[in-house]
Amino acid sequence: MTDHLTNEWGNGVRIAAVETAVIEGNFDWILVRVTTDDGSSGLGEAYWGAGVLELIKAASAFIISKNPFDVARIIFELQRCLSGAGSQAGATVTTISGIELALWDLVARALDTPLSTLFGGRFRDRIRLYVDLHAGEEPTPESWAIRARDALARGFSAVKFDIDAPNPYRASSAENTDPWRLWYEPYNRTMSAAERRFIVDVVSAVRAAIGPDIDLALDCHWKYAVPDAIALAHALEPLLPVWLEDPVPPDNVDALRAVARSTRIPICTGENHYRLAGFRELILRQACQFVAHDIPKWAASSRPATSLHWLNSMGCSSSHTTSRVPSARWQPHNSARPYPTSSRSSFMLSISHGGRNSFSNDHSSKTVTSSSPIALGMV
Incomplete structure (x- = not known):
């Protein structure tokens, strides 16, 4: 967590990089890391599939220099910018999902709060x-x-x-x-x-x-x-x-x-x-x-x-x-x-x-x- 991110809710902090790594499991696990210019980062995952890595690379061009706290705005813009690639289903949706999960992880880490709190708080403390x-x-x-x-x-x-x-x-x-x-x-x-x-x-x-x-x-x-x-x-x-x-x-x-x-x-x-x-x-x-x-x-x-x-x-x-x-x-x-x-x-x-x-x-x-x-x- 950084005081800069926490105190100003991301004002002045911008997305600097979107990176990927692939883990060979039962199928490829495509991890996404979003990093800001002050070194903060969040991890997400995109569902596997042909073309997902290429789409993440294409999507990253639209979000570099954006405020990482503007998650809804970033996702809206990605859905619009990638609409020609099929933003209603398939690899484009999984690409956007992976980036979004990384953004939420980044925000939760920056605020030092559980992700469930950002989703409205907890109804339970255990999951079956x-x-x-x-x-x-x-x-x-x-x-x-x-x-x-x-x-x-x-x-x-x-x-x-x-x-x-x-x-x-x-x-x-x-x-x-x-x-x-x-x-x-x-x-x-x-x-x-x-x-x-x-x-x-x-x-x-x-x-x-x-x-x-x-x-x-x-x-x-x-x-x-x-x-x-x-x-x-x-x-x-x-x-x-x-x-x-x-x-x-x-x-x-x-x-x-x-x-x-x-x-x-x-x-x-x-x-x-x-x-x-x-x-x-x-x-x-x-x-x-x-x-x-x-x-x-x-x-x-x-x-x-x-x-x-x-x-x-x-x-x-x-x-x-x-x-x-x-x-x-x-x-x-x-x-x-x-x-x-x-x-x-x-x-x-x-x-x-x-x-x-x-x-x-x-x-x-x-x-x-x-x-x-x-x-x-x-x-």
Whole structure:
């Protein structure tokens, strides 16, 4: 922290550099550092993707010499200046998000205050984690159950599994022995009865292993068509999942709404949606009960808590969610990257209707490569 920044709220201090570094993890973690002319700095992260580093370099030209405390103004200008590159979604939004997170980190450090304070203060001091276990080591119910029991032994009270993980009954699997296989093919998002039974069997084994009081979330990764997603949801209802995530592709809100209205399992979605506007139809059309936004795709952290408090006040967001009421609980998505984990935590502390923050069981960093002179000690 510097007295100059703190006492004058950034007057006279200007952005001097925007730098990047890449950490090789489960995928590339693109870190962004914004530094001022007095040496103060903040760290953020942009979601990975082709062209993001180039876009950060292009964006930096628009913010050099700007007051780092003018976060909302800087983001507004970046969205306008980069509009020709697609500032509503994709790599441009993740670029802007990474810079914005770095700016907020810089401001919070300068004021020597938690980021959650800048988002409006805290509703809670602790955040519940769920662990994303993906799947068993083998495609067997017992293998899935072993992984679930291990998570409980480590103290987790909520777990998530990817029920779209490879299995011997999938239509595209060379090991598929289902005699009806010839009637299915890998491009129409269908599911055979045998595959559905397999999924129910492994989830049943997990539920038996963890008992009735542990939250169990299930992720489909947009794999299925509406009829198959509904049939799967109905088969899973007796196992009481806390949510069914992304059962259908993300580009059709009405399709997701059809699934949500056909099952008692709450529907979760959001990691493929960008900016606050990307969630408007999901909420207004009651297409989900949990919104799993990805902070590095948000590009609106200057107003997240304010926006979500507004949604809560109009009845579109609530901590009490069922399939029968027009509500959505905010449930941040996380792929175990370090700085989004921190920003999500600050975000979750500052809203009344947050859910659980996610933790990935298998993701870890390996090596570091530098695309500009960020000291590796900072990473």
